[in-house]
Amino acid sequence: MEAAKSHIIIRGTGLITPLGHDAASVAAAYAAGTPVFSTVSHHGQVVPVAALPASAEAELEKLLQSDHNYRQLDRSVLLAIYAARQAAAEAGWLKEGTAPADDLGVNIGSSRGATGLFEQHFSGYQQSNEGALSSSSSPTTTLGNLSSWVAHAVNAGGAQISHSITCSTALMAVANGVAWLKAGMAKRFLAGGTEAPLTPFTLSQMKAVGIYSKLAEQPYPCQPYAVEKQNTFVLGEGAAVFALEQVMSQEVKAGDVVVEAIGVGFEKIASKTSISAEGINFQKSMRHALAQLPEHNRHIDLIITHTPGTRAGDRAELAAIEAVFGATAPAITTNKWLLGHTLGASGALSLQYALHILKHQQYPSIPFHTLLPSQSTSQFRRVMVNAAGFGGNAASVILSRK
Template sequence: MAGERRVVITGIGVTAPGGIGTKAFWELLTAGRTATRTITLFDASGFRSRVAAECDFDPAAEGLSPQEIRRMDRAAQFGVVCAREALAGSGLEEGDVAPERIGVSIGSAVGCTTGLEEEYVVLSDGGRRWLVDPAYAARHLYGYMVPSTMACEVAWAAGAEGPVSLISTGCTAGLDAVGNGCQLIWTGRADVVIAGATDAPLSPITAACFDAIKATSPNNDDPAHASRPFDAHRDGFVLGEGAAVFVLEEREAARRRGAHVYAEIAGFANRSNAYHMTGLKPDGREMAEAIRQAMWWGRLDPADIDYVNAHGSGTRQNDRHETAAFKRALGRRAYEVPVSSIKSMVGHSLGAIGSIEVAACALAIEHQVVPPTANLHNRDPECDLDYVPLTAREHPIDSVLSVGSGFGGFQTAMVIRRDRAA
């Protein structure tokens, strides 16, 4: 178990569809408003699915310099902007913590996809040349090919000289990166970790990949209602983009400096199903095991869980798989606790979404409000839990379970709770 060192969240930064910044993000969730729309970032007219949850992001307006904008891919820009917001909100100042005791843990599923695709289009003359001329390459192209440069950018922004890592475990990367950051503090390797995830996957190559396996929703005539987790008429997930980054601190140090604590990361675990690249077993056994292990780590029982933030992608096999996992891990409590998916509002930003959901969980504890599952009008009979349809709900929340499921068979669970005395 975590032992004597406990990890708390003292700063949150969010860049999400529907609003930039933590305040705008929470307002969108509690309003039950969807940020899914017809794709504008590229010409999607030839694709099966032409809807996405895009961020209205202006890097200059968010404080990035022309040099930073030129150097960084869109995903790296998201991450740095979020890190700066989280640091500012945490109240940490230069000199409060030795630089070598500050770590960074950033997650991403697809790295610098936007920058890589844009450069390939230029180098290949729009795909017409197999043999590309490197003379046309941007000088920062190498950085796009090495995703760890995103973690380095966050480290530079934070002045972090401790352990720095890039976690790439597909759609669970956002949870895994935060979990890795917690482990750095639990084990004494760092006192502060800037942890979170970022992805900007909205590009033709990503759209083509998910079109090929028919994973994304083709509901192009009604983008606002295309993401429908747990609904009987759901037809796939909606791609998104965004980032969330946190300041994680050792609890006693945060308390000594009078920091505001949003929540404690109490437990974390991950498993793999060793089964199929995209398929899921219907019994949810591996996710259930991750849930049980995360609760054990946090010394929690099913009765202690007050809200479940579901992966809730809106694909038929995922929603049924995790519903089964909740029943398997929580027993009777699964039918009593509210469950919801914010992907119904902000889409599925691949590796970033796990961290964005951790932000939603911390804010749910802070405000004692459960975000809704938007667009849930006709519940799938096989998804028979309380999915908080359409409208946010005031609800006493002490402990939250958040889960993620990713291609490759990755299953991750995290328990987040209100900060309380030992």
């Protein structure tokens, strides 16, 4: 007798991004197809960034006012709390004034963590003759406070995991949540990524790598897949969190989104950005994910790529897609030309983009000349999302809508 089959479904989604503060506002931004970049002055140079809009800032301020303890937290933590509460509420898991739910786990990741607050405390340390620091400097800048504060905010009493795997962080959090659910170590899981990197030091770090966009005055400062041989990386901020639950096949309803497969890949570091021209890490993660699909049905309708607008990275991922799919490559797109690269949160924002496309069955065309072949797909039922980061790692998640 065949064993009963279970699925991991997304019960709820929460997000706060340069495009908006909920699914409706973000959907409107995607429909408009207008980039949301602004500029800041950084050491005498005008640079493009993707910051939260005024409407999202207002929502974040409401969150700050709701609990006096939130005033001491880094912006990255606040973004995570906001997104997690939204996801938990949509899933029906947000129970105010109740005991912590021991069956609800949390895994929130970030590439840089509390970098804004860390920079602030370190600056104070340098300026103090005695090296004096606030008593909150350590507990509020440790990476672990990401998931612990989210757990407090949603009454989660299960696993509380914070981690950094550079720009693959959010997809790895989802992978971890799926693994815990399948292992029976949790019944529900909140997983995602957050990043608040628009700080002087982080901007300097990205500029030092030599990848930051010099197109601040142009309408499209971030140009993934661009034909022009230039780097157009632009930093953005934001967070997205997903409420995951394992259900039996008969419980899956029409319209539910299922996490069908998760693949990981790795290649040995050969450069400071850790990616080969062939995109070996991407090849491995995509093949790993595809191998988990039914052998007779491994068709992918769309790939949302990592492609942050760097010359080497973008071309490597496209080379990997060609190597894996050949002439049957799916349609390809990205959202980074609209909201930049949010580092550890980028995979989560790409996953939310996939949910948007699966629901609305459309996405905005990239308005500048690209390396992408002309492609048309009438229906999107299954979407693959890629992410990769410094260190040689990559991850691929496949979502499908029932």
